[in-house]
Structures are given as C-alpha cells and as structure tokens.
Amino acid sequence: MSDGGRESEREPEKPARQKRAGGDELARAASRLAVAQICESQGFQTFQHSALETLSDVAVRYIYDIGKTANFYANLSGRTECNAFDIIQGLEDLGLAQGFLGASDIEHCLANSGTVKELVQYVDEAEKIPFAYSLPQFPVAIDRKLTPSFLQIGEEPPGEHIPAWLPAFPDPSTYAPSSSRIERSTEPPTAKIDQESRNRKVERSLLNLHQRLACSGLEGPSVVNHGDATKAKQAVGSNPFLAAPLQFGEKEVSPVLLPAKVKLLNEATMRNPSMENHGRDNHVSVLEALAPDIEAMEIRLLDSEEKEKEGLLNSRPAVQFKIGIGRKSLGTMHDLSLQKKSFEVTSPWFGRENEKDDKKMRAEKILKESMGHTQELGHL
Amino acid sequence: MNHNQQPGDGTHEDDAALSDFLASLMDYTPTIPDELVEHYLAKSGFQCPDVRLIRLVAVATQKFVAEVATDALQQCKARQAAVVKDKRDKQQKDKRLILTMEDLSRALREYGVNVKHQEYFADSPSTGMDPASRDE
Structure with a gap:
C-alpha cells in the first residue's frame, strides 16, 4: 500500500513520533502494518498516517477487549484458561452493537452462534494475505535468576520466624558489620x-x-x-x-x-x-x-x-x-x-x-x- | 456452557461445524500475526496455549478491521463521487482511494467508536491550510 501524497513528505517526522511512543513500539508498528495490509486488500490505495494509526489502535483495542471478555467469561465459569466458547461469547458481546444472526435468541447455542457463522463465511471468502514480515516471539522474556530459597540451598533459616521458602540471606560478609573496616579505620x-x-x-x-x-x-x-x-x-x-x-x-x-x-x-x-x-x-x-x-x-x-x-x-x-x-x-x-x-x-x-x-x-x-x-x- | 433447547442432531452438527472451523484455522494464516495477537491477549489477562483460539481472535479482528475498512472505502467513494461532480479537474490525486480520518471516523461511528478528527492536525487536505506551508 503506497503512502499518501502529502504523507510521504512527512516521513522524516515518523521516527521521532515513534520514539515517544514508549515500550510498545514493535507491537504498534506490527499492528499498523497488518492493518495497512487489510486496508489494501479492501481496495484502499493510500492512507493518512493519522487514520492508519487510529484504525490500528482500534484493532489493538478490539483484540484486547476480546481477551478481556473471554477471560471474564472463563473466570465466571470458574476457569483460568479460556476456551473457544469464552471467545465466542466475547465476540458476541462485542458484536452486539452491529447485531448478528440469532442475537435476539438469548438461549441460543454458542456453537451455533451467528458470529461464528459470519467468521466462517469471512474465512472462506477472504483472500489469504499473510503478514509481510516474520515477527519474532515478543516480548522477549528474560529468565530472571532468582535468589535460591533456604530450602533449595538446604540451609536452616537463621531465625524460627523465617520460613524456609523465603530467599536465603546473602553472604554474611555483605551485610554484617565488618570488623576489617573498623580495624582499618x-x-x-x-x-x-x-x-x-x-x-x-x-x-x-x-x-x-x-x-x-x-x-x-x-x-x-x-x-x-x-x-x-x-x-x-x-x-x-x-x-x-x-x-x-x-x-x-x-x-x-x-x-x-x-x-x-x-x-x-x-x-x-x-x-x-x-x-x-x-x-x-x-x-x-x-x-x-x-x-x-x-x-x-x-x-x-x-x-x-x-x-x-x-x-x-x-x-x-x-x-x-x-x-x-x-x-x-x-x-x-x-x-x-x-x-x-x-x-x-x-x-x-x-x-x-x-x-x-x-x-x-x-x-x-x-x-x-x-x-x-x-x-x-x-x-x- | 451449552444452554440450547434445540434437538440433539442440530447441536452435534453445530459442534462438528465449530470444531471443523477451528481445525481449519490451523492451516489459515491471518494477516494479523499470531505473535501480535498473543501479545495483546496476554496483556488483557487471556490465558490459553491453544493456537487455534489465537487464530480465532486474529480472524475475528481481521474481519472487524476489514469491515471498518470497507465502510470507510464506501464513504470515500461516496465523497469522491460528490466532489468530482463539482471540481472534476481540481486534483488528480483525489481519484486515488485514500484512507482518511473523515471516512474512518464515519465508519467507526457505526461500530460504536467515536473518533474525532483533530481540528488542528494538519493531516488532511480539508484542514484549509495553505498547501505550500504544509509541504515541507
């Protein structure tokens, strides 16, 4: 998707704006790219940066809301992991503004939901446009090396009031009043x-x-x-x-x-x-x-x-x-x-x-x- | 989860259709990458290791964005049709299909998202500023 006429002249400003965005730059950039690809598939030729950013923000918010509602329904059912029905329920909630087939029936089967049917239809009809780049798994989770507990070390805690699962104390020389220093002084x-x-x-x-x-x-x-x-x-x-x-x-x-x-x-x-x-x-x-x-x-x-x-x-x-x-x-x-x-x-x-x-x-x-x-x- | 009053045959068919659809998502690669969806779902508190559900969310989002884009495109075409009647020879560029904030905000309004175009954001041809001052 080519850039808009006036927008191309604004290209130099873009990095500065991205730098201000904070830690979510990669995800934002990826979502902008994905949204631009979808827009292109719908027939748009160019875009305004502000419009693309708005739409990508809305898309991100949509994902976020699906996750939130699905999580909510999972928790409501006493589960911590979501399943397909939670997601469908969430999709139905989000789609209530537009309406969908069978929305009037409160007691309809979720497997039979109109949103799912629309989705199936969309997947069948829409052309497959894979994402232009291969994204790495992000955010990169750095393995934090935690301080081993008393239990892991196999050491007895110094006081009875300290449970064994708490992290062990560091070397006594790091916190004890050092005699060597006093001697030196x-x-x-x-x-x-x-x-x-x-x-x-x-x-x-x-x-x-x-x-x-x-x-x-x-x-x-x-x-x-x-x-x-x-x-x-x-x-x-x-x-x-x-x-x-x-x-x-x-x-x-x-x-x-x-x-x-x-x-x-x-x-x-x-x-x-x-x-x-x-x-x-x-x-x-x-x-x-x-x-x-x-x-x-x-x-x-x-x-x-x-x-x-x-x-x-x-x-x-x-x-x-x-x-x-x-x-x-x-x-x-x-x-x-x-x-x-x-x-x-x-x-x-x-x-x-x-x-x-x-x-x-x-x-x-x-x-x-x-x-x-x-x-x-x-x-x- | 199943509150249906329907006959058993229909339920089984629906279940089969749903599981087929979810299975077909394994082969389908949505435009929105899995990593992106996973990232934002994790942020929302969603927990599921199943790739099919991630894909389901991705497809749903893609469908939503595509619908919004289609609506905006219709707005754009309608506006261009109205403009072209008056000033056919004004600008060549107007014939191109541009995703603008005006069209987008109109399209999004139907989906319950109220987006106002920034009044003094010099991003649109209709902001009424001197083009020469903006082109730099």
Whole structure:
C-alpha cells in the first residue's frame, strides 16, 4: 500500500513520533502494518498516517477487549484458561452493537452462534494475505535468576520466624558489620599514637640530657648540638611522614624549646640570668637577638653549613628577615629560602632545630653580606 | 456452557461445524500475526496455549478491521463521487482511494467508536491550510 501524497513528505517526522511512543513500539508498528495490509486488500490505495494509526489502535483495542471478555467469561465459569466458547461469547458481546444472526435468541447455542457463522463465511471468502514480515516471539522474556530459597540451598533459616521458602540471606560478609573496616579505620591512629609516644620518649630523653648538660654546664654546646642533630636525623629517618603532625601545639614539645635556647644562649652569652625572658626576646626582636648571636654563630658557621648539606635545614618563613635588613640581603635570602624549601619535607617537626637554624641562617646571611661588602669594597 | 433447547442432531452438527472451523484455522494464516495477537491477549489477562483460539481472535479482528475498512472505502467513494461532480479537474490525486480520518471516523461511528478528527492536525487536505506551508 503506497503512502499518501502529502504523507510521504512527512516521513522524516515518523521516527521521532515513534520514539515517544514508549515500550510498545514493535507491537504498534506490527499492528499498523497488518492493518495497512487489510486496508489494501479492501481496495484502499493510500492512507493518512493519522487514520492508519487510529484504525490500528482500534484493532489493538478490539483484540484486547476480546481477551478481556473471554477471560471474564472463563473466570465466571470458574476457569483460568479460556476456551473457544469464552471467545465466542466475547465476540458476541462485542458484536452486539452491529447485531448478528440469532442475537435476539438469548438461549441460543454458542456453537451455533451467528458470529461464528459470519467468521466462517469471512474465512472462506477472504483472500489469504499473510503478514509481510516474520515477527519474532515478543516480548522477549528474560529468565530472571532468582535468589535460591533456604530450602533449595538446604540451609536452616537463621531465625524460627523465617520460613524456609523465603530467599536465603546473602553472604554474611555483605551485610554484617565488618570488623576489617573498623580495624582499618582505627589502625592508623594507633600507629600514630605509637609513633608519637616513641618520638616523645626520644624527645624526653633528649630533654633530660639537655637539662643535665645545661645544669652541669660542663660539656661544650657544640657536642650537644651535634648529638641532637644526629638523633633528630634518626627520628626523622624512622618515619618522616608520621612525624609531621607533631610540629606545634604539643605540650610536651614546648618545654623542649627551652633547653635548646638555653644551650644557644649559653654559648652566646651568660649575662642574662632569666633564660626564658631572653628566649622570648629572641622570638620578638630579631635584630636584638642577632647581635649577641653573631659571634657565636660565626664560630659554628662551618658546622651549620655541613648540616645544610645534610638536609637538616628547616622551615621558618623567610619574610621575617626582610624587616631590618638591606636590599642586598634579599638576594642571598632568596637563595637560602629556595634551599630551605627543598629541605622542608625532610624534617618538619623539630622546632628547636628551626630556631637554631634561623639563627644560623641569620648569622650566615650577615656573614655573606659582610663578605659581599668586603668583596665589593675589594672591587672598589 | 451449552444452554440450547434445540434437538440433539442440530447441536452435534453445530459442534462438528465449530470444531471443523477451528481445525481449519490451523492451516489459515491471518494477516494479523499470531505473535501480535498473543501479545495483546496476554496483556488483557487471556490465558490459553491453544493456537487455534489465537487464530480465532486474529480472524475475528481481521474481519472487524476489514469491515471498518470497507465502510470507510464506501464513504470515500461516496465523497469522491460528490466532489468530482463539482471540481472534476481540481486534483488528480483525489481519484486515488485514500484512507482518511473523515471516512474512518464515519465508519467507526457505526461500530460504536467515536473518533474525532483533530481540528488542528494538519493531516488532511480539508484542514484549509495553505498547501505550500504544509509541504515541507
């Protein structure tokens, strides 16, 4: 059956309309095709899409109604499966609008029904037009794999209130509170704590040592410093990543600062009796602290340079140094800061080292500056 | 199921005729494919594994559609006959037999189906729109 003149130009629209139709597209398309074939057999040459769709909808509805009424009559007779008489009864119901032979007789035999006779007549007369395409069986039923019941598994249900025919529970590991997960979440903290306590022990021993040394004042500070540095190296080497969070705010760490300063101050000047005050001064006024430190630092410059090479130079914001120092120092400081950045990762958590390094760097910088001055002077 | 008051001979003949007809449906292939009918019957709650009953429904549906189509064809021919008297030379296309919504709705009305042609659905030559605007 050829398409109507105007309809052929609408062909591109068709797919879009079909897509909107939903999940029943195949059945709808097949019914349209079948209805078009029947119309063609009746003598139509072309069709409007809307008319064809309407007619195919009506045909589908007709099938549906036959099925519904037949099912209704089957259920009325106490059956679930329909037989031919249910269908004939349904056909008679649907044909009541037009009327059929013997419809007036309420008690007529269904085998003798006028609708059946009409059907027989139609089948005899009508030409056989098979459907143009071979349709697959649809809709395709996908075999769902159901969860086996307790009975099928041969397992006892966990509770008495659960009947055996119910689907079995999944693997307990899928729903039970998993112990492994809790372990995983708790493990790192414990490890951290262990590491922390170990570090603290090391620190405490160091602190004791420093205090003893500071009290006795017998040994030279350089030795202490050296021992401290090696110990720090060890601690950092044991676990540099876990050591990082201990940097500041730890109560055990802050007293450790004191002997370091004491030691530094010891080597620098013994004039100030209150060491804590002096330490605070060191914090606040850089330039003031610098003056006495330089002398001592000059001595230890070589030592500190070695440490830089070892990678123990540490982070303190370089901005501090910009305050009181001239332009020339900035260039040198920049180099130092770069160097420091590269070393920041290795030993971030030793506050004492930081301050010492600061002082060292300050001294170093001033030295370099002065050397530069001398060089410049020499050039001049 | 059998409520007949008729003599036994007639009943037997009718039964034989019905079973013959159902048996003949085994060889008959209706235009409406079995799968389609089965699909929609299953949707309606109909349960029967018998192919003959599926075919019976298919044949009944085919007959229904054919009757509607025949009625629509008669409407179409009658309308064309009326139009051709006035404007014989208007359009060549009118001589073709087109299944239109107008004819179909008229035919379906006799079968208890009320179908109204969509007023603004530009699907019919009689919608009164400019043909040029519709041809695209």
